[in-house]
Amino acid sequence: MGMRLYDTARGEVVPFEPGPTASIYVCGITPYDATHLGHAFTYLTFDLVVRRLEDLGHEVRMIRNVTDVDDSILGKARELDVDYLDLAAREMDLFHADLAALDLRPATAEPTATGSIDGILDLIGRLEANGHTYTVDGNTFFDVSTWDGFGSLTGLDEATMLEYAAERGGHPDDPRQRNPLDFVLWQASAKDEPSWDSPFGPGRPGWHIECSTMAMAELGETIDLHGGGDDLTFPHHECEAAQSWAATGAPLARHWMHVGMVAYEGTKMSKSLGNLVFVRNLRRMHDPRAIRLALMAHHYRDGFEWFDYNIDDAITRLDRLIAAARRAKGPNPAPTLAAVRAALDDDLDTATARQAIDLLAGGILSGSGDDPTAASGLATAAALLGVRLDATLPESWVRTT
Ligand SMILES: [Zn+2]
Numbered sequence: 540m541g542m543r544l545y546d547t548a549r550g551e552v553v554p555f556e557p558g559p560t561a562s563i564y565v566c567g568i569t570p571y572d573a574t575h576l577g578h579a580f581t582y583l584t585f586d587l588v589v590r591r592l593e594d595l596g597h598e599v600r601m602i603r604n605v606t607d608v609d610d611s612i613l614g615k616a617r618e619l620d621v622d623y624l625d626l627a628a629r630e631m632d633l634f635h636a637d638l639a640a641l642d643l644r645p646a647t648a649e650p651t652a653t654g655s656i657d658g659i660l661d662l663i664g665r666l667e668a669n670g671h672t673y674t675v676d677g678n679t680f681f682d683v684s685t686w687d688g689f690g691s692l693t694g695l696d697e698a699t700m701l702e703y704a705a706e707r708g709g710h711p712d713d714p715r716q717r718n719p720l721d722f723v724l725w726q727a728s729a730k731d732e733p734s735w736d737s738p739f740g741p742g743r744p745g746w747h748i749e750c751s752t753m754a755m756a757e758l759g760e761t762i763d764l765h766g767g768g769d770d771l772t773f774p775h776h777e778c779e780a781a782q783s784w785a786a787t788g789a790p791l792a793r794h795w796m797h798v799g800m801v802a803y804e805g806t807k808m809s810k811s812l813g814n815l816v817f818v819r820n821l822r823r824m825h826d827p828r829a830i831r832l833a834l835m836a837h838h839y840r841d842g843f844e845w846f847d848y849n850i851d852d853a854i855t856r857l858d859r860l861i862a863a864a865r866r867a868k869g870p871n872p873a874p875t876l877a878a879v880r881a882a883l884d885d886d887l888d889t890a891t892a893r894q895a896i897d898l899l900a901g902g903i904l905s906g907s908g909d910d911p912t913a914a915s916g917l918a919t920a921a922a923l924l925g926v927r928l929d930a931t932l933p934e935s936w937v938r939t940t
């Protein structure tokens with residue numbers, strides 16, 4: 540028995556059975572603003588997958604890219620009048636500090652778009668050789684009419700694809716495109732933007748091509764698991780899937796995993812509404828383990844609303860876990876360990892896993908049982924969820940207030 544996870548492409552929960560080394564590619568951030576709770580929920584989800592795979596004996600290679608050149612970061616750098624790479628470096632430091640505070644496993648490697656230009660140009664060259672591209676005014680596009688499988692990852696109808704493309708970084712109304720769903724692989728840079736020489740003219744990469752390039756460079760042509768936030772399904776991952784397969788003749792990923800969006804007290808959380816809940820602010824006020832426990836109340840596929848009081852309930856839970864882990868005896872912890880593993884294997888059912896450790900903690904605190912391994916068993920079960928109950932906190936958890 541191993542893990543079963545929902546696969547976006549198949550639309551059902553299926554066995555997830557990587558080989559001894561599991562290859563995972565998770566789409567990273569564009570480093571131009573602080574980490575918010577939506578990022579934390581996404582990366583926590585993949586952290587739990589990594590932990591359970593390691594518990595099952597797999598070695599895990601998890602790659603998370605850095606989109607260090609795109610419209611958002613160039614716009615923000617222009618606004619702040621700083622170099623875009625300096626902005627990226629500064630924001631990546633903050634991102635790493637937030638992730639370390641939440642005790643999220645570091646990525647095996649974090650390639651950058653600007654460090655992958657040669658590979659990106661090589662991949663576009665293969666697509667051109669296979670007849671999937673055209674170039675207009677220094678912009679090279681992927682021609683979706685040349686790829687029958689376009690749309691098969693998400694199964695969306697054309698109207699929805701057009702709507703999402705317009706909302707999420709695409710330009711369906713660009714008159715240079717033959718089809719509104721075509722997407723840019725290489726684009727001419729504006730005067731003040733960075734530019735690289737290429738066979739397609741000077742310019743910079745499109746968004747989707749960088750992830751195909753970095754995933755394949757780090758993990759090979761077909762990887763075990765590819766994922767990210769739910770808003771990346773279309774166009775980002777659909778485009779990645781199409782161009783990768785069109786270039787190599789092999790599917791990019793065996794399994795696609797997507798994480799629901801986090802809203803804030805009844806409203807979509809968004810930069811433009813100014814209601815982003817930043818991890819930095821939360822962890823300044825609260826033990827980061829409580830943030831993990833609070834997020835684990837929700838199934839990863841379900842979007843949910845965050846309320847400020849959610850953290851209070853999680854702090855109460857954490858305090859009980861810590862108190863129980865200090866007791867000398869309690870119930871036999873073996874059924875709890877089995878229950879946590881079974882819950883994680885069942886499409887990452889974190890709420891049930893969390894309930895199982897709460898029950899054991901309750902048993903220990905109520906004085907039932909005289910098993911001397913109860914507390915250490917509780918600590919092991921909590922560690923499967925990335926919640927350390929040992930007394931020593933990692934250096935990175937030192938608050939930065
Ligand atoms: Zn990506």
